[in-house]
Amino acid sequence: TNDVWGYVASDGTEYALVGLRKGISIVSLADPTDPKEVARIDGGTTTWRDLKTFGEYAYVTLDQNGIDEGLTVIDLSNLPNGISHTNWIPEINGDTLYECHNIYIDEQGWAYLSGCNLNEGGVIFVDVFSEPGKPKFGGFNDAIYSHDCYARDNILYSAEILEGQFTVYDVSDKSAPVSWASQKTPFDFCHNVWLSDDSKILFTTDEKANAPTAAYDISDLSDIKFLDEFRPRRTIGKGVAPHNVHVLNEFLVISHYTDGLVIVDATEPENLIEVGNYDTHDEFQNKFHGA
Numbered sequence: 001t002n003d004v005w006g007y008v009a010s011d012g013t014e015y016a017l018v019g020l021r022k023g024i025s026i027v028s029l030a031d032p033t034d035p036k037e038v039a040r041i042d043g044g045t046t047t048w049r050d051l052k053t054f055g056e057y058a059y060v061t062l063d064q065n066g067i068d069e070g071l072t073v074i075d076l077s078n079l080p081n082g083i084s085h086t087n088w089i090p091e092i093n094g095d096t097l098y099e100c101h102n103i104y105i106d107e108q109g110w111a112y113l114s115g116c117n118l119n120e121g122g123v124i125f126v127d128v129f130s131e132p133g134k135p136k137f138g139g140f141n142d143a144i145y146s147h148d149c150y151a152r153d154n155i156l157y158s159a160e161i162l163e164g165q166f167t168v169y170d171v172s173d174k175s176a177p178v179s180w181a182s183q184k185t186p187f188d189f190c191h192n193v194w195l196s197d198d199s200k201i202l203f204t205t206d207e208k209a210n211a212p213t214a215a216y217d218i219s220d221l222s223d224i225k226f227l228d229e230f231r232p233r234r235t236i237g238k239g240v241a242p243h244n245v246h247v248l249n250e251f252l253v254i255s256h257y258t259d260g261l262v263i264v265d266a267t268e269p270e271n272l273i274e275v276g277n278y279d280t281h282d283e284f285q286n287k288f289h290g291a
Contacts (some may be wrong), residue, residue, distance in 0.1 A: 005051040009079050010237060014177055017074075019056050020051030024060055028080050038080045043069055052105040055132045059111055061100040068098040071113070071126070073133055082265065088135045100124075105169065106151040109137065110174070114146040114158070121145035123158055125174045139174035142167075147193040148244075152230045157193045157202060164188025164206055167220055181221040187211040192244045192253075201227070201269045207272060209239040213254050215269040230272040243291070251275070255291040 003019040016035070018025040026039040030085035044067035045047075051060045053076070060072040070089030078084075090097050101115025108127025117122045123141035130136060143223070148160035154172040166183060170178040187206035194203050200219040212229035232240060235258070243255040252264040252272070281290035 002046075002048055003031075003050050005053060005058070007053050007076055007097060008078070015076070017051045017053070019060065021045055021047065021164045024049065024051070024074070026074075026076075026079070026083060029256060030080075037081045040076070041072065041074065041085055042085075043072070046132065048101055050100075050102045052103050052111070054109050054111070054128050057128070057133050059103055059105065059128060059135070061098050061113065063101040063115060063119075065099065068096075070098050071103075071135060071188075072077055072110075074136065075133060077191065086133070087191070088126075090137055092124075092137050097124070102146075102148040104149050104151055110171075111135065112141075112149050112156060113149055114149050119143050123149055123156065125171065129230070131195070139177070141169060141177050147190070149192060149197055150193050152195055153277040155199075157195060158192040159193045159204070161172045161190050163209075166190050166191060166193050168204065168218065181224060183216060183224045185218075188215055190210075191242075194245050194247050194248055195268070197249065201266070203245045203247065203266070203269075205245050208242055208244060209241050210237060211241060213245050213252065213264070213272070215243050215266065215272060219268070227270040228265055230254075230274070231275070232256065232262055232274065235259055241288075257288050257291045260291045267281045 005017045005084040007015045016027040023043045024041040028038045046061040046064035056077040058074040062069045064092045074085045100113040111126040111128045113124040119140045120143040122143040123146045124136035125134040128139045146158040149158045156169040156171045165182045167182040168180045187208040189206040191205045191207035202216045215227040216230045217225040242255045246253045250267045254262045260280040261278040265273045265275045
C-alpha cells in the first residue's frame with residue numbers, strides 16, 4: 001500500500017480508501033474490529049497513489065510514467081453496494097495530463113495537483129465542486145516542482161522538495177497566483193506541509209535520514225520564525241526519516257519510516273513533545289520500512 005484517506009457516508013459509516021500498488025481498495029469500517037473490503041478498482045502498477053475526497057466522490061492520482069490513468073474519479077454514493085469510476089485525462093494547452101504525485105482538496109472544492117507531468121510539476125488547480133464527479137481545469141501555479149501541498153482560505157502552502165523549501169501563495173485568483181514567501185526547511189528536502197487549525201503554524205517534514213518534523217510561525221509572512229523540530233528520541237541518529245505530518249486538534253500525527261506512527265503534542269509548537277507511538281514495522285532497518 002502507499003496512501004490512505006477516509007470517507008464518511010451519509011449513514012455515518014466510515015470507509016478507508018487505500019492506495020495500492022495495483023489499484024484502489026475501499027474498506028468498510030462499519031465494524032472496526034472486522035474491516036471488510038467492499039470494492040476494488042484495478043489499475044496500473046505504481047509505487048505512488050494519493051487519494052482525497054470531496055462530497056460523495058474520491059479523487060486519486062497516480063505517479064508512474066507510461067500509465068495513462070490521469071485523475072481517477074470514484075462515485076462513493078452507492079456504498080456499500082458498489083462504486084463506479086471514470087478517469088479524467090484532459091488535454092490542457094495542447095498537452096495531456098496523465099500522471100501526478102499528489103492531490104489536496106480544500107474546503108471549497110478546489111483540488112491542487114502536485115508533481116504532474118505538466119507545468120514542470122508545479123501545482124495545477126482543478127475545480128471539483130461545480131459539477132461533482134466532473135473535474136474542470138482551473139489554472140496553473142508557478143512552474144516549480146511541488147511534491148505535496150496544503151490549502152485553506154485561498155492560501156496555498158507548497159512543499160517544493162527539489163528547492164528544499166515551502167512556499168506560500170495567494171491563490172484567490174486561480175488564473176493569477178501570487179508568491180508571498182518561501183522558507184528553507186532543516187534538511188533542504190521539504191516533503192509535505194500541514195497547517196495548524198488557527199492557520200498560524202505550519203508543520204513540515206523532510207524525507208531524509210535523521211531529518212525532523214519542524215514547526216514554523218507563519219503569522220507574519222515577512223518574518224517566518226522557526227520554532228522547534230521533533231525527532232523520535234529512541235532512534236536519534238539511526239537514520240529514521242519522517243514521511244508525512246498531519247494535524248488533529250493540538251496534536252501532530254506523523255508517519256515515520258521504521259518508527260511508524262508517532263503522536264506529538266503541539267499545544268506549544270515551540271516545544272514539541274511525543275505523547276504516543278505505534279510501530280508498524282517490528283524490525284528496525286535503516287531503509288524505507290514501516291508507515
